[in-house]
Amino acid sequence: MNSPNRLSIAACLAFAAIQPVSASPTGEELLRACNAVVKQLDGAELSQEDMASGLWCTGYLSGFVDAVALTPPVVLGQRAVCLPTDGVSGGQLARIVTKWLREHPEHLHESGRTETLLALSWAFPCQ
Template sequence: MSYKKLSWFFSLFIVFSFQANADGNDLLQKCNKAVQFMDSPPENPDFGSIGFCLGMMQGITNLNSVYEIRLEDEALFCGPEDGINNGQATRIVVKYLKDNPQDLHQHEGVLAIAAFMDAYPCE
């Protein structure tokens, strides 16, 4: 990982650290509700949690695209050329969180980015 990527990643961590109770446990709960809604919508869906999760996925993937374009080859992750839809992004993050329970105390934004970096590493 280049110095620019590493410094941006840690800057993001510092910014995100000011939000209270924004850890991986909370993100996993919200994104599990989004996956459940996509698979089989419940009678009373928690649209707040679902919207939060899908919004975070959209924000991170969009930010990565801007970062890649503006800084030329300095994206944090290198997804497919046709992009990642929010449903796929949500499933990637949920899988990563379930596979790494020892990290759930970390900030949700940092964990979501780590999930994409793990799923779509840059060469």
């Protein structure tokens, strides 16, 4: 018997396996996926599709933050993001990115990478 979590993980892995590695989600795709995480954190019941999207979002953001930690992005000669030393939860990352994208709908057609970097630099600026 398959539990909902196993089905969600399988769906997420299947989706990841067919996505080109170099493909970046748009801001709109990222907002849709990360909104599922926020809904779940706020107590909503999620569909199987939303669960898979939420898993994808947290995986994407986790990988993004790992990359930032390994190779901090530099803009105009200055570090763009200074993550907290005690880490950031996947839920917090999803809330940050979702808030940024909702407040900047004119950028939803643009690269999710760029928008994620902008959201993180807004939330965790370097002093």
